[in-house]
Every structure is written in C-alpha cells, then in structure tokens.
Amino acid sequence: MINFANNMNKKQVIKLFEEQKVRMEWDDEKEKWFFSIVDVCAVLTESKDPQAYWRKLKQRLKDEGNETVTNCHALKMKAADGKMRLTDVADMEQMFRLIQSIPSPKAEPFKQWMAKVASRRIDQMQDPELNFEQAYADYRRLGYSDRWINQRLKSIEVRKGLTDEWDRAGVKEGQQYASLTDIITQAWSGKTTRQYKHFKGLKKESLRDNMTNIELALNILAEASTTEISKAQNPKGFKQSAAVARKGGKIAGDARKKLEAQTGRSVISSEKASDYLPPVDRIQELPEDTED
Numbered sequence: 391m392i393n394f395a396n397n398m399n400k401k402q403v404i405k406l407f408e409e410q411k412v413r414m415e416w417d418d419e420k421e422k423w424f425f426s427i428v429d430v431c432a433v434l435t436e437s438k439d440p441q442a443y444w445r446k447l448k449q450r451l452k453d454e455g456n457e458t459v460t461n462c463h464a465l466k467m468k469a470a471d472g473k474m475r476l477t478d479v480a481d482m483e484q485m486f487r488l489i490q491s492i493p494s495p496k497a498e499p500f501k502q503w504m505a506k507v508a509s510r511r512i513d514q515m516q517d518p519e520l521n522f523e524q525a526y527a528d529y530r531r532l533g534y535s536d537r538w539i540n541q542r543l544k545s546i547e548v549r550k551g552l553t554d555e556w557d558r559a560g561v562k563e564g565q566q567y568a569s570l571t572d573i574i575t576q577a578w579s580g581k582t583t584r585q586y587k588h589f590k591g592l593k594k595e596s597l598r599d600n601m602t603n604i605e606l607a608l609n610i611l612a613e614a615s616t617t618e619i620s621k622a623q624n625p626k627g628f629k630q631s632a633a634v635a636r637k638g639g640k641i642a643g644d645a646r647k648k649l650e651a652q653t654g655r656s657v658i659s660s661e662k663a664s665d666y667l668p669p670v671d672r673i674q675e676l677p678e679d680t681e682d
Contacts, residue, residue, distance in 0.1 A: 407433055407503050408496070413467045414507070415479070423507060424479040426467055427488065434494035444478065451491060458487045533667040538603055545598060545610050552617045559620060559631050566628050570635045577639025578612040578646060579605075579658055590662045600662040604649075608657070612642035 404411050410433045413426040431447070432440035451459040462484060466474040480488055482504055489497050525546070529539045556567060568583075575583045587597050601609065616638025625631045646657055 405507060407500060413477070415465055415467065420481075422481045423504075424465060424481055425485050425504070427462065427478045427480055427485075430480075430485060430489070430500070431492065433500060434489065434492045434496050447491060448478070451488075456491075458484050532663075534663075538606070541603060541606050541610070542598070545606055545613075548610050548614045548617070552613045552620075555617050555620045556631060559625050560627050561631050562628070570628070570631060573632055573635040574612050574616055574639040575609075577636050578608055578642035580643070581658065586658075589658070590660055592662060595662075602657075602659050602661060604657045605659065608642045608646050611645060612639045615639075615641040 404413055406412070410429075412429045412433060415424045416422070417424065428440050428444050431437065431444045435443055437443040448459055458480070462478055462480050464476040465479045467477050467479075469475040469477075485504060486501060489501060494500075525543060526539055529542060530536075534542070553563075553567065556570065557563070561567065561570065572583050575581065575586060579586055581589060583597060587593070587595075590597070590600055592600055598606065598609065616635050619637050620631065620634045623630075623634060625634050650656055
C-alpha cells in the first residue's frame with residue numbers, strides 16, 4: 391500500500407474531501423497523482439449512481455470529440471467490495487478539464503484540494519524528512535503501533551543503504567535486487583521470500599509490512615550486516631554480492647537460532663497485519679488530509 395516504505399514506484403491511497411473518499415494513485419516515474427474519476431463525480435454531483443453519471447458524461451464528451459476523455463486510462467483500484475477492479479482515472483491536469491464539464495458548487499474547493507494534495511507530494515519528494523513523516527502518518531493511520539512504525543522506518547533507512555551499496559557494486563536494479571533480497575531472507579529466516587509470504591497467507595501485500603517486531607529486527611540486522619560486509623569486502627557485480635548477501639543473512643540467522651533456543655519457539659510467525667489491525671472500512675484519514 392505505501393510507496394516509500396515498499397520502494398515501489400506506485401502508491402495507492404484513499405484521501406477524504408468533505409468526508410467523501412477519493413481513491414488516488416501516485417506514480418513516481420511520471421511524478422503524477424491519478425484520481426478515480428467516478429469518486430470525483432460522486433463528490434461533485436452527490437449522485438446515487440456516480441458510475442452511471444460518468445458513463446453518460448464520458449459518452450457525451452466523446453461525441454463532442456473531447457481529447458481529455460480519449461487520453462484518460464484505467465487503473466486497478468480497490469473497490470467497495472475489497473477487490474481490485476479497473477476504474478477510469480485522470481491526472482490533475484485532465485481532472486481540472488473534466489471538472490469544467492460537471493456543474494457543481496464544489497468544483498472550485500475541490501480544485502484547491504487537489505492542488506494542495508499535489509503540492510504536499512512534491513514537497514515530500516524534495517525533502518526526505520517529510521517523506522518519512524508521511525510514511526509515519528500512513529502507518530499510524532492504518533493502526534500500527536508507534537514501536538512497530540519506528541522500527542519499520544529504520545528498516546527503510548537500512549534498506550536504502552543496502553541498495554546504494556548494491557548500486558555501487560554494479561548490481562542491476564530489478565531482478566538482481568530481488569534475487570539478492572531472496573538470498574538474504576532465506577539465510578536468516580530459512581524461507582525464500584515467496585515461501586515466507588505463503589506462510590503468512592500473503593499475495594501481493596508487502597512482506598515487511600506484515601512482519602512482527604522481532605521479524606523486522608532480524609531483517610534489519612541481516613540487511614545492515616550485508617551492507618557493512620559489502621563495504622569492507624568491496625564486491626563487484628551480482629555473483630560476488632550474492633556471496634556477501636549469504637554472509638549478512640547468516641549473521642541474522644544465527645541470532646534467530648540462538649533466540650529460538652532460549653525461548654523454545656520459532657520467531658518466524660504466520661501472523662500478518664490484518665490479524666491485529668482494524669478493518670479497512672474503519673480506517674480514517676488523518677485530519678490534515680481530510681478537506682481544505
């Protein structure tokens with residue numbers, strides 16, 4: 391769900407305008423927010439069937455040769471039933487143009503709200519500290535404890551240090567990063583990333599966002615150890631970095647085994663975030679993200 395935390399290039403969120411939900415997705419590559427058009431129609435028109443309203447408006451604008459509608463595309467976003475479904479989206483510039491076709495007294499306040507949302511994201515991109523603050527707010531909103539959040543943010547910092555080191559060593563971002571991560575994960579947990587996610591009953595969800603405090607601590611130890619060994623041994627390329635990854639992961643793996651010997655139980659837990667966090671339909675946006 392959280393781009394900064396998961397090092398992904400897309401982030402879907404729900405923000406509130408006058409207590410009405412607006413689904414949005416940030417694309418790092420394009421540096422744009424994309425807004426669910428149906429949600430915006432619901433906000434501006436208060437229609438009982440915003441889907442039908444958008445279908446009629448879309449057809450009318452197409453008949454008029456409106457290029458904005460032609461250039462809009464669809465993204466998978468979480469629907470009311472919890473499933474990911476395709477929905478038409480528009481970037482902020484396209485959304486401004488579409489709003490002109492929707493008679494509503496809320497049009498101008500909504501435009502100001504969109505501009506505020508966009509400005510906040512740009513500020514975060516320019517100031518890493520604000521990005522951390524947003525990540526903290528996002529996790530807090532989802533119901534995570536302060537202790538877990540602090541550790542999760544530390545894991546983000548450690549991960550960034552590791553990927554910087556891989557970049558220096560000439561490791562290619564993408565599949566090679568994923569393969570090295572898998573090596574580290576298996577070395578400390580005894581499971582590949584896929585096996586670990588299957589054990590927790592996860593599909594596309596972030597493994598780290600579903601780790602317990604002790605799992606996160608061991609993962610941090612594994613990645614921090616890998617970074618320090620890499621700096622000391624100066625590996626070149628994927629093959630040498632893979633050997634370093636095994637060493638770093640083993641340090642955390644040895645710590646895990648010693649802890650398990652003392653406690654008499656495995657620290658690799660099947661527990662995931664949904665087992666203890668509030669349901670999605672009870673989640674509310676923080677006050678500063680509600681309305682202008």
